[in-house]
Amino acid sequence: MRRNHRAAVFTATVLVGTLFAAGCSSSSGGKKSTEDTSGASAGKATTPRMTVAMVTHAAPGDTFWDLVRKGAQAAAAKDNVKLVYSSDPSAGNQANLVQNAIDQKVDGIALTAAKPDAMKDVVAKAKSAGIPVVGFNSGVSDWKKLGMLEYFGQDENIAGQAFGQRLNKLGAKHALCVIQEQGQVALEARCAGLKKGFSGKTDILYVNGTDMPSVKSTITAKLTQDSSIDQVVTLGAPIALTAIQSLTDSGSKAKLATFDLSKDLVKAVQDGKIEFAVDQQPYLQGYLAVDALWLYKTNGNFSGGSTAPVLTGPAFIDKTNVDSVAKFAANGTR
Amino acid sequence: MSMTQHAEPAVTSPPAPGPKEVDGRTVERPQVLRLLARPEVGVFLGAAAVYVFFLIAAPPVREGASMANILYGSSTIGIMALPVALLMIGGEFDLSAGVAVITSALTAAMLSYQLTMNVWVGVIAALVVSLAIGFLNGWLVVKTGLPSFLITLGSFLILQGVNLAVTKLVTGNVATDDISTMDGFSQAKKVFASSFDVGGVQVKITIVWWLVFAAIATWVLLRTKYGNWIFAVGGNKDSARAVGVPVAFTKISLFMLVGFGAWFIGMHQLFSFNTVQSGEGVGQELIFISAAVIGGCLLTGGAGSAIGPVFGAFMFGMVQQGIVYAGWNPDWFKAFLGVMLLGAVLINLWVQRTATRR
Amino acid sequence: MTGKEANTHGAILQDTEPEDGDRPTVQLRNAGKAYGNIRALHGVDLAVRPGQVTCVLGDNGAGKSTLIKIISGLHQHTEGEFLVDGEPVHFTTPRQALDRGIATVYQDLAVVPLMPVWRNFFLGSEMTKGPWPFRRLDIEKMKKTADEELRNMGIVLDNLDQPIGTLSGGQRQCVAIARAVYFGARVLILDEPTAALGVKQSGVVLKYVAAARERGLGVIFITHNPHHAYMVGDHFSVLRLGTMELSAERSEITLEELTNHMAGGTELAALKHELSQVRGLDVDELPDARDLTAL
Numbered sequence: 001m002r003r004n005h006r007a008a009v010f011t012a013t014v015l016v017g018t019l020f021a022a023g024c025s026s027s028s029g030g031k032k033s034t035e036d037t038s039g040a041s042a043g044k045a046t047t048p049r050m051t052v053a054m055v056t057h058a059a060p061g062d063t064f065w066d067l068v069r070k071g072a073q074a075a076a077a078k079d080n081v082k083l084v085y086s087s088d089p090s091a092g093n094q095a096n097l098v099q100n101a102i103d104q105k106v107d108g109i110a111l112t113a114a115k116p117d118a119m120k121d122v123v124a125k126a127k128s129a130g131i132p133v134v135g136f137n138s139g140v141s142d143w144k145k146l147g148m149l150e151y152f153g154q155d156e157n158i159a160g161q162a163f164g165q166r167l168n169k170l171g172a173k174h175a176l177c178v179i180q181e182q183g184q185v186a187l188e189a190r191c192a193g194l195k196k197g198f199s200g201k202t203d204i205l206y207v208n209g210t211d212m213p214s215v216k217s218t219i220t221a222k223l224t225q226d227s228s229i230d231q232v233v234t235l236g237a238p239i240a241l242t243a244i245q246s247l248t249d250s251g252s253k254a255k256l257a258t259f260d261l262s263k264d265l266v267k268a269v270q271d272g273k274i275e276f277a278v279d280q281q282p283y284l285q286g287y288l289a290v291d292a293l294w295l296y297k298t299n300g301n302f303s304g305g306s307t308a309p310v311l312t313g314p315a316f317i318d319k320t321n322v323d324s325v326a327k328f329a330a331n332g333t334r
Numbered sequence: 335m336s337m338t339q340h341a342e343p344a345v346t347s348p349p350a351p352g353p354k355e356v357d358g359r360t361v362e363r364p365q366v367l368r369l370l371a372r373p374e375v376g377v378f379l380g381a382a383a384v385y386v387f388f389l390i391a392a393p394p395v396r397e398g399a400s401m402a403n404i405l406y407g408s409s410t411i412g413i414m415a416l417p418v419a420l421l422m423i424g425g426e427f428d429l430s431a432g433v434a435v436i437t438s439a440l441t442a443a444m445l446s447y448q449l450t451m452n453v454w455v456g457v458i459a460a461l462v463v464s465l466a467i468g469f470l471n472g473w474l475v476v477k478t479g480l481p482s483f484l485i486t487l488g489s490f491l492i493l494q495g496v497n498l499a500v501t502k503l504v505t506g507n508v509a510t511d512d513i514s515t516m517d518g519f520s521q522a523k524k525v526f527a528s529s530f531d532v533g534g535v536q537v538k539i540t541i542v543w544w545l546v547f548a549a550i551a552t553w554v555l556l557r558t559k560y561g562n563w564i565f566a567v568g569g570n571k572d573s574a575r576a577v578g579v580p581v582a583f584t585k586i587s588l589f590m591l592v593g594f595g596a597w598f599i600g601m602h603q604l605f606s607f608n609t610v611q612s613g614e615g616v617g618q619e620l621i622f623i624s625a626a627v628i629g630g631c632l633l634t635g636g637a638g639s640a641i642g643p644v645f646g647a648f649m650f651g652m653v654q655q656g657i658v659y660a661g662w663n664p665d666w667f668k669a670f671l672g673v674m675l676l677g678a679v680l681i682n683l684w685v686q687r688t689a690t691r692r
Numbered sequence: 693m694t695g696k697e698a699n700t701h702g703a704i705l706q707d708t709e710p711e712d713g714d715r716p717t718v719q720l721r722n723a724g725k726a727y728g729n730i731r732a733l734h735g736v737d738l739a740v741r742p743g744q745v746t747c748v749l750g751d752n753g754a755g756k757s758t759l760i761k762i763i764s765g766l767h768q769h770t771e772g773e774f775l776v777d778g779e780p781v782h783f784t785t786p787r788q789a790l791d792r793g794i795a796t797v798y799q800d801l802a803v804v805p806l807m808p809v810w811r812n813f814f815l816g817s818e819m820t821k822g823p824w825p826f827r828r829l830d831i832e833k834m835k836k837t838a839d840e841e842l843r844n845m846g847i848v849l850d851n852l853d854q855p856i857g858t859l860s861g862g863q864r865q866c867v868a869i870a871r872a873v874y875f876g877a878r879v880l881i882l883d884e885p886t887a888a889l890g891v892k893q894s895g896v897v898l899k900y901v902a903a904a905r906e907r908g909l910g911v912i913f914i915t916h917n918p919h920h921a922y923m924v925g926d927h928f929s930v931l932r933l934g935t936m937e938l939s940a941e942r943s944e945i946t947l948e949e950l951t952n953h954m955a956g957g958t959e960l961a962a963l964k965h966e967l968s969q970v971r972g973l974d975v976d977e978l979p980d981a982r983d984l985t986a987l
Contacts, residue, residue: 029516030450061498061613066508182668205658206667210614211621212607214654217407221658224403225394238509238611245606249403249536264512264609332507557828559818562807566815569804576764576796578787578816636806 053101071286091118108293113139154280154313160193180209219246280313408651419626425568425635432618438600468593472586527606551640569636723772750931765789795872805857862893
């Protein structure tokens with residue numbers, strides 16, 4: 001009896017849902033309202049087909065790493081390169097992925113050295129196998145020691161310092177640096193840099209980045225606890241967007257600035273909800289890393305003379321220049 | 335059910351009436367101890383202790399707005415902890431509960447955005463998908479007889495991959511597009527993610543839903559046939575089946591209930607943050623399970639309550655936010671959280687031991 | 693008693709239906725069960741009549757549990773016939789067996805230990821009140837009924853809210869028997885109800901078995917203890933290696949014969965011989981197979 005009843009309710013729900021779907025299109029928003037603009041495209045190189053392995057420490061499903069990968073794919077398409085992308089947040093597994101690439105006898109390897117010691121052996125192996133290795137994104141202080149050819153990225157500490165100096169100019173006194181993953185080297189370095197460059201007081205707050213409601217309530221809690229905080233600094237685009245709500249919830253007058261960029265974040269900068277965003281240009285990092293390997297293989301070029309890194313950031317984006325990047329961000333490439 | 339005729343005990347061997355075996359086990363324990371032995375009382379005391387502790391250690395907690403914030407954080411854990419607790423009482427686990435939340439939110443967001451439909455279409459489709467995932471989990475567990483730990487570990491991994499791959503395939507990005515300007519959004523936001531004013535304090539609607547669901551779950555668990563079956567299938571599946579309890583139906587519906595919870599929280603996340611990142615939700619399942627266990631649900635099934643996990647989730651939210659309100663060194667955050675939780679569980683255990691000691 | 697032959701190997705019950713009032717409630721004819729190519733049970737005949745206790749004896753692995761599972765609806769027979777009130781049946785769930793008045797009380801899984809006594813008593817057949825979305829358990833009535841029924845069976849508990857797991861093994865069995873009787877069972881299957889119990893507790897359970905018989909129930913009493921069986925049994929069937937070794941009325945068999953069959957007289961003799969080969973073991977004190985059968 002009961003079971004039949006439930007089945008009936010279920011069937012009814014599905015039916016109603018289907019009927020509903022038939023005559024229920026949205027008159028605003030949605031995909032139809034966005035124009036289909038294709039991303040960057042260029043001619044294709046005629047050099048022989050080569051294979052480049054890109055191995056990162058990215059956790060799956062992160063917007064930032066998606067941009068890195070898109071940049072790498074764009075370069076690969078242009079340079080007639082077959083790109084093999086893989087990633088694993090655990091350093092040991094990442095090293096195994098690099099070993100895997102060496103075994104496949106790829107023509108070049110681009111990797112992130114978030115935990116440089118774990119990469120030492122495999123980079124040495126790649127070198128002895130005659131495979132050029134370039135670093136990007138993480139490992140700015142270790143890439144030379146590891147024997148990498150060149151490095152593309154942002155010095156997180158320098159970026160943090162620049163961020164702090166910018167806050168000084170804006171007159172902030174007490175900043176809150178929100179870290180969404182406790183112990184992550186790059187994030188900790190940003191906050192450390194901020195502390196160095198910022199003349200006011202800097203507090204650090206750890207939040208659980210995989211659970212947005214808890215991010216929201218934790219930032220709210222901190223703002224209530226310490227009402228002298230007048231500047232919130234977030235280290236990732238989704239966290240920044242959530243922090244906007246925390247600021248409203250807590251009634252705090254603090255301002256908000258962030259690292260990293262995304263489509264929705266550009267909108268928030270345009271609306272003045274976020275003062276500025278510091279972009280390390282992940283698309284550029286991915287692009288340059290692949291392109292550099294291609295150049296090295298085809299023409300022997302390499303940048304920085306094996307001593308200086310190529311810095312892709314920090315690029316400041318505020319109300320004055322946000323419109324120029326808005327279009328690219330909407331495409332999901334900036 | 336026909337009443338049997340009670341003929342007078344026949345001459346040959348009438349069972350002698352009266353207590354046959356008084357062996358001390360049936361002696362009544364004092365009322366207070368019996369009350370303490372209830373699983374939800376231990377966690378209530380633990381939660382009260384944590385609350386009082388932070389009232390003293392963290393002055394901002396005393397304000398209404400802070401309480402509303404703590405309760406909000408607790409409610410998003412608590413709404414999921416309820417079905418997870420019922421499932422645990424029913425003797426099963428669902429490790430996919432954390433990512434299933436995101437699956438639901440992604441489904442709703444992508445469906446309504448890509449097809450440019452009223453968001454309610456996405457909301458209902460997400461409900462169907464969530465219930466279907468629950469059904470599949472339950473059906474596989476019942477049919478194969480494998481531990482639900484293994485089955486849902488599988489679905490956890492599958493959903494994690496599907497969340498990412500399908501989102502990339504459909505949107506080209508790893509996060510969904512903003513749906514906040516679409517038809518029905520503000521309506522749905524009212525249901526899932528609004529807040530209202532109580533004496534100058536903004537109270538999130540999830541808190542209300544949380545308490546409503548907890549009340550319904552308590553009633554169902556203690557006052558209905560279905561509740562009786564939940565205890566029975568978790569306590570002893572085979573004897574439950576032998577006396578005619580529909581074990582498969584009970585278990586599968588419990589998994590679907592978790593699906594419902596995932597849908598609700600997924601909708602909350604979608605309508606309060608407008609977009610969803612496909613990689614979120616991993617690790618949340620353990621928090622839901624912890625809240626249920628802290629709330630006095632037996633890991634092996636067969637015992638627990640619906641009100642216990644409410645306090646369990648509250649304790650979790652309280653500790654999580656209380657550390658921030660207290661302004662302690664954040665480097666120790668996780669360690670504090672662990673110590674507080676362990677302490678709370680130990681108090682809980684001690685209370686139960688004291689109360690059930692013979 | 694219609695005076696059937698005591699047949700030591702595969703007793704065949706007569707095919708013609710006996711006169712009214714003595715028709716078996718549950719009857720197996722040449723029934724068997726195979727799991728894949730393993731034959732767990734083969735050629736079993738069994739009849740259960742109202743007001744009679746049919747004892748099924750057998751060593752571990754003799755097929756007793758398979759037999760119960762078929763009758764209680766947990767498994768289906770693959771050979772022969774299974775009749776209830778003379779009508780062939782194939783139960784797919786225990787619920788169907790229950791609906792035909794066949795209730796099973798298992799040795800170790802008779803109850804859900806953590807649930808209160810009254811909830812256990814009504815588990816699967818709860819009393820409810822109110823219209824559908826608000827249909828709820830009628831707790832007061834259930835507690836009252838459970839208390840009355842248990843008192844009728846001579847079990848008095850001071851607190852029906854205590855988890856049934858806190859009762860003694862004998863009390864648990866008795867609650868389960870009282871429960872089955874209350875829910876209109878006509879045939880009661882008791883799976884080794886005395887196996888894990890002490891002497892005194894076993895006595896209590898046997899008393900309730902007799903009480904159930906006096907109420908006109910047919911009882912299938914599964915055990916490997918011939919002494920317990922002989923105390924309450926009207927008919928005895930011995931299973932060995934999945935087939936019926938003996939089927940006899942009480943009037944046709946003595947306790948000693950039963951014990952011998954149960955223990956497997958010939959096997960015992962062989963065992964005695966083997967043991968005598970072992971150094972230092974005194975077997976003279978052990979009874980001979982001959983001694984056992986002769987009595």
